Amino acid sequence: MIAFTLLIALVGAERTAELVVARRNEAWAGRRGGVEYGRRHYPWIVAAQAGLLGGSLLEVWLLDRPFLPVLGWPMLGVAVLAQGLRWWCIATLGRRWNTRVIVIPSLPLVDAGPYRLLRHPNYVAVVAEGVALPLVHTCWLTALLFTVVNLGLLRTRVKTENAALRPAAGSAAAPD
Template identity: 85%
Template sequence: MIAFTLLIALVGAERIAELIVARRNEAWARSRGGVEYGRRHYPWIVAAQVGLLGGALLEAWLLDRPFIPVLGWSMLGVAVLAQGLRWWCIATLGKRWNTRVIIVPSLPLVDRGPYRRLRHPNYVAVVAEGIALPLVHTCWLTALLFTIVNLGLLRTRIRAENTALQHAEMASAHS
């Protein structure tokens, strides 16, 4: 249980690192005319992420969830791969990556790295991690609830992001 708590704390620290990168990138994007889309759903995404981490901890400790090695180790592997994909997305987008949907209209769309094959690879990482991370310690209730909430949020988020990308494509076509 202590190891799982440490894992959740490490993921929490990683989320803080993401927010630091995102704030710096937001300032960069806004200084270049960046426009934010889907602002209203952002607090719900933050709440869902906090719920994922907090829920997994609470479920593990309060419901005394066991560590089942075959499940735990395989889900840890999936969670690590999801983190790798997330940071590949961040590295590929560079200063254009953000936890918010902010588009700099004059920049062309990114079509390299994981974006060569998927339009929204970061959300693949979010879905995989949302299932895998709680299941490292058999917190199936957290995995289920987060997945249901997250799918609704991602539907809204992807719609906002697709609208933003369409506007960016139109703006770059006219320049």
């Protein structure tokens, strides 16, 4: 359980690093006329991510979930691969990456890196990690609850992001 707690702490530190990068990129985008979309759903995404980490810890400590090597090691591998994909997305988007949906109208869509293969690769990482991270230590309740909540949030998020990224030919979404 201690190793799992350290893993969750490391992921929490990684999330903090993401927020530092996001704040810096938000300021950069703002100086270039960036427009934020989806403000209303963003706090729910933050709460779900906190719930993933906190729920995993609570479940392992309060419900005494065991580490099952046949499940735990492969799930750790999936979680690590998800982190790699997430940081590949961050590196590819550079200053344009953010935890929020911020679009600089004058810039074209990015079609390099993982975006050559998928339209929303970061969300693939989020889904994979949301399932895998809790299952490293058999926290199946957290994995299930997070997945259900996250799929609803991602449905809204992807709709918002797709609308925000549409070319400005009269079909751009209004910020909320």
